Every structure is written in C-alpha cells, then in structure tokens.
Amino acid sequence: MNDDLTRRRLLQIGALGAVTAGLAACAPAGSPTPMTTETWMPPADPMPFPANYTWGTATSAFQVEGSTTVDGRGVSIWDTFCAEPRRIRDGSTGDPGADHYNRWESDLDLMAELGLGAYRFSVAWPRIQPLGSGAVNQKGVDFYRTLVDGLVERGIKPGITLYHWDLPQPLQDAGGWPARDTAYRFADYARIMFDALGDVDADWFTINEPKTTSYVGHLYGAHAPGIADADAAAASVHHQLLGHGLAVRQFRDSGAQGRIGIALNLTPVYPASEEFSDSARLVDGAENRLFLDPVLLGSYPDDAIGRLGGMLHADKAAFDALVLDGDLAITSEPCEFLAIQYYGSGGVGFDGASVELWPTSNATWQQVHAEGLYDLLMRLKADYPAIPIVITENGIPDESPALTTDDGYRVAYLRDHFVQAARAIGDGSLLEAHYVWSMLDNFEWAEGYQQRWGIVAVDFETQKRSPKRSFEYYKGVISANAVSLS
Numbered sequence: 001m002n003d004d005l006t007r008r009r010l011l012q013i014g015a016l017g018a019v020t021a022g023l024a025a026c027a028p029a030g031s032p033t034p035m036t037t038e039t040w041m042p043p044a045d046p047m048p049f050p051a052n053y054t055w056g057t058a059t060s061a062f063q064v065e066g067s068t069t070v071d072g073r074g075v076s077i078w079d080t081f082c083a084e085p086r087r088i089r090d091g092s093t094g095d096p097g098a099d100h101y102n103r104w105e106s107d108l109d110l111m112a113e114l115g116l117g118a119y120r121f122s123v124a125w126p127r128i129q130p131l132g133s134g135a136v137n138q139k140g141v142d143f144y145r146t147l148v149d150g151l152v153e154r155g156i157k158p159g160i161t162l163y164h165w166d167l168p169q170p171l172q173d174a175g176g177w178p179a180r181d182t183a184y185r186f187a188d189y190a191r192i193m194f195d196a197l198g199d200v201d202a203d204w205f206t207i208n209e210p211k212t213t214s215y216v217g218h219l220y221g222a223h224a225p226g227i228a229d230a231d232a233a234a235a236s237v238h239h240q241l242l243g244h245g246l247a248v249r250q251f252r253d254s255g256a257q258g259r260i261g262i263a264l265n266l267t268p269v270y271p272a273s274e275e276f277s278d279s280a281r282l283v284d285g286a287e288n289r290l291f292l293d294p295v296l297l298g299s300y301p302d303d304a305i306g307r308l309g310g311m312l313h314a315d316k317a318a319f320d321a322l323v324l325d326g327d328l329a330i331t332s333e334p335c336e337f338l339a340i341q342y343y344g345s346g347g348v349g350f351d352g353a354s355v356e357l358w359p360t361s362n363a364t365w366q367q368v369h370a371e372g373l374y375d376l377l378m379r380l381k382a383d384y385p386a387i388p389i390v391i392t393e394n395g396i397p398d399e400s401p402a403l404t405t406d407d408g409y410r411v412a413y414l415r416d417h418f419v420q421a422a423r424a425i426g427d428g429s430l431l432e433a434h435y436v437w438s439m440l441d442n443f444e445w446a447e448g449y450q451q452r453w454g455i456v457a458v459d460f461e462t463q464k465r466s467p468k469r470s471f472e473y474y475k476g477v478i479s480a481n482a483v484s485l486s
C-alpha cells in the first residue's frame with residue numbers, strides 16, 4: 001500500500017479540493033484548535049529569538065545509517081518489511097541510506113559549519129541488543145559513544161532518540177508493541193543507553209511519534225510491522241506510552257545527566273465549517289489528546305477510541321482493560337520537556353472525514369499551514385500544565401524526487417514556521433528549541449528514496465553531499481538568532 005496515501009488517510013483527507021488559507025481563516029469558533037486571525041502584524045523585522053534558543057536538525061538511524069548488516073547489528077522490523085514485495089514504493093531498503101554509519105564524521109563537520117546548537121539522532125535498538133533483549137552488542141554501543149563524543153567536541157548538544165521505529169524483529173515475533181512485555185524490554189534497552197551515555201549532557205527522547213507507529217504501522221499496515229488491526233493499534237498506543245514512562249523511571253534511577261521527554265507528532269484540526277465542530281473534536285481526540293493526555297494529565301480521553309467518525313475505531317472496553325492500575329502514573333511520569341513534531345494542520349468534514357483546507361506538499365498527508373504551529377503552541381499553553389516545549393521535527397519534502405539544491409519552497413516553509421514560533425514565544429509559549437527535519441536526504445520509509453526531506457542533498461549513488469539553499473538560509477537564521485520576514 002502507498003505510504004503517502006495511507007498516512008494521508010491518517011487524517012482521512014477528503015477530496016473536497018483545496019481552498020485558500022483565507023477561507024480557512026474564516027473557520028468558525030468551536031474548533032478544538034482555536035484559529036488565529038489573519039490580522040496579526042509581526043511586531044518586528046527581523047523577529048529575534050531568546051538568547052538561549054536551540055537550533056537543531058534531526059535524522060533517524062534507519063533512515064540515514066545504512067550498514068544494516070555490519071558490526072553485529074540484529075534485524076529490525078523495517079529490514080523485514082523492506083524485504084517484502086511491494087511494501088516500499090521503489091523497492092529499496094535501509095541500505096545504503098545516507099551511509100551515515102561510515103560518513104558520520106564529515107556529516108558532523110557539516111553540522112558544525114551550519115552552526116547547529118543540537119543534533120537529534122536515533123539509536124538503532126538492534127545495534128545495541130540484536131535480539132531485542134539480553135546480550136549487549138558492544139560495537140553498537142561504541143558507535144553511538146563515538147558519535148556523541150564527536151558532537152561534544154564540536155560544541156553540538158546531542159539529542160538522543162531511543163526509539164525511531166526500528167524494533168528488533170525478535171520482539172515483533174513475540175508480539176511487538178501490542179504486547180505489554182515490549183514496554184518492559186524497551187525500558188531495559190533504555191537503561192543500557194543511559195548507563196552508556198549518561199555522563200553526557202544530552203536531551204533524550206524516548207519514543208518518536210507513537211501515533212505513526214500505531215496508526216500507520218498497526219491500523220493501515222503501510223509501515224512496519226504491516227499490521228491492519230484497530231485493536232492492535234490501540235494496544236500499541238498504550239504500550240508505547242507505558243514504555244516511555246518506564247524509560248523515564250530508568251533515566252532517573254540511572255542518574256544520567258541531561259533531560260528527557262517524548263516526541264509526539266501533533267496535528268491541529270479545524271472543522272471545515274461550524275456543523276463539523278463535534279466531528280473535529282473527535283478527530284482531535286484520536287490525533288492529539290490520546291497521546292497528550294496520558295503523558296501530561298495522567299488520563300486517557302473518553303472520546304478518542306470508539307465507533308464514531310473521527311475516532312480510532314477500536315474496542316474501547318478492550319483498550320480500557322489493558323490499562324492496569326498504576327499505568328497512568330507511569331505514562332505521566334514527570335519530564336523536563338514535551339517534544340512536538342509539526343508538519344501541518346488538518347481540516348475536518350462530515351463524519352470525521354478530512355478536508356484539504358491548505359495547500360498540500362509533495363507528501364500528500366501534509367497540509368502546509370504555518371499558523372497551525374502557533375495555534376498548536378497556544379493550545380498546549382492553554383490546555384496543559386506548563387512545560388518547556390521543544391520542536392523536534394519540522395520540514396517539507398522537495399517538490400520532486402530529483403536531486404536538487406534549489407529548494408526555495410523549503411526556505412519559505414522554514415521562514416514561515418520560524419516566524420510563527422517567534423510569535424508564540426512572544427505570546428508566552430515555553431518553546432525553547434527548533435529542530436529542522438531533516439539534516440540529510442534519506443530513506444523516507446514506504447516512499448523509499450522518492451521523497452527528499454534534507455537541507456543537504458544526498459546523491460544516493462555516490463553519497464556526495466551538497467548543501468541546499470535552505471542550508472544556507474538556515475545558517476543565516478542560526479547566526480542571527482532571528483528570522484527575517486522576507
């Protein structure tokens with residue numbers, strides 16, 4: 001199944017056609033995400049960021065490392081998935097990726113040239129525990145030790161994601177995320193990494209985008225492990241969040257330096273018109289509150305799982321039975337920050353069907369709406385206890401799969417989102433960091449190498465790196481610690 005289309009179905013995007021942002025700005029009150037007005041006037045040009053604001057870029061292990069069979073690495077669910085026919089659009093695999101396993105040093109030099117304050121990468125669990133539990137593969141640990149040391153030497157703060165989708169295959173064979181035991185295996189693995197790298201001042205991210213794993217991987221079957229079962233999807237939500245909380249407890253117990261949080265991909269949703277406000281609230285439940293509430297409030301929303309349009313259509317009673325006494329105290333274990341990943345917004349129509357309210361990028365699930373970032377940040381401030389916010393992913397793919405460095409649309413996208421971030425800070429958001437997705441063109445999951453998200457172009461034949469226009473643009477923003485409006 002086509003990844004892009006199924007991720008698009010995550011928001012059930014309908015075929016009502018694009019309407020302008022101006023029209024969208026007329027969307028009525030009553031939206032789960034309050035809509036900004038179009039009358040906002042930027043107070044300054046350029047708009048400055050706080051002195052301690054952190055600028056970063058992000059990647060993930062399976063997308064950039066390559067070298068999937070060396071140095072004792074075990075098999076992940078993505079290796080298995082890629083080997084199955086028709087799973088990946090171009091039939092490709094995680095090899096060569098961007099060959100970052102071998103080229104990490106020159107990639108770190110590029111990051112230093114960019115002036116990055118932080119680099120977020122993920123640890124490949126199968127490099128650390130090839131079987132997903134038990135014995136540790138020291139060569140895997142050594143790779144990340146060297147990477148972290150290389151970052152510190154260059155004055156770049158490591159952002160370490162523990163789980164970015166590459167579950168060891170043996171754990172999948174034992175039930176994967178729908179099985180409760182996986183949460184405990186994740187906490188064991190997390191502890192190994194805290195003990196190995198906890199001497200470094202780093203930001204740790206437990207689980208990357210649990211929503212994508214649950215919905216795209218377990219409901220639509222378009223990502224590994226390729227399951228299409230709503231109850232499995234719901235169970236995987238709870239067990240990932242449980243694993244997150246258990247890992248946070250291990251972090252405290254290990255005495256590791258640094259800070260920890262979870263990385264949630266959030267999508268502000270807006271009713272296409274007043275009559276769809278109730279539907280939009282249900283979509284918001286499944287898209288956002290099902291993940292935010294257990295982490296920040298210690299409860300699950302009542303309206304996210306069930307049979308109504310817009311909900312996750314799983315058996316609510318069966319889901320409730322999975323949540324054991326004490327679990328919600330674990331999922332809401334206090335963290336130093338909430339990491340959010342913002343790509344765009346969603347419109348909602350009849351029965352929860354998604355409506356295209358803003359222009360869609362080359363990733364058909366992405367409606368580009370910079371003001372949605374501001375709305376999201378304001379909503380987090382209004383609805384949840386105060387907590388520092390880190391944007392761990394924000395970006396857009398190239399307009400075509402062809403290799404290019406001419407990415408003016410990405411420059412415009414980044415500028416518009418930086419402006420809204422600065423605006424939100426001015427209005428009291430505790431936003432303190434912004435990571436661009438992605439540092440490098442890489443393996444875009446079921447799209448294979450057909451979608452390029454990097455600010456550095458990668459020729460996958462030669463592995464030559466070529467900074468794009470957006471790289472130079474970002475360098476200027478970082479050095480000024482400010483965003484110009486034009």
Ligand code: IFM
Nearest residue numbers: 060209341393437444453
């Ligand atoms: O490439 C992905 C990343 O792995 C997770 N967040 C969204 C990105 C773009 O699709």
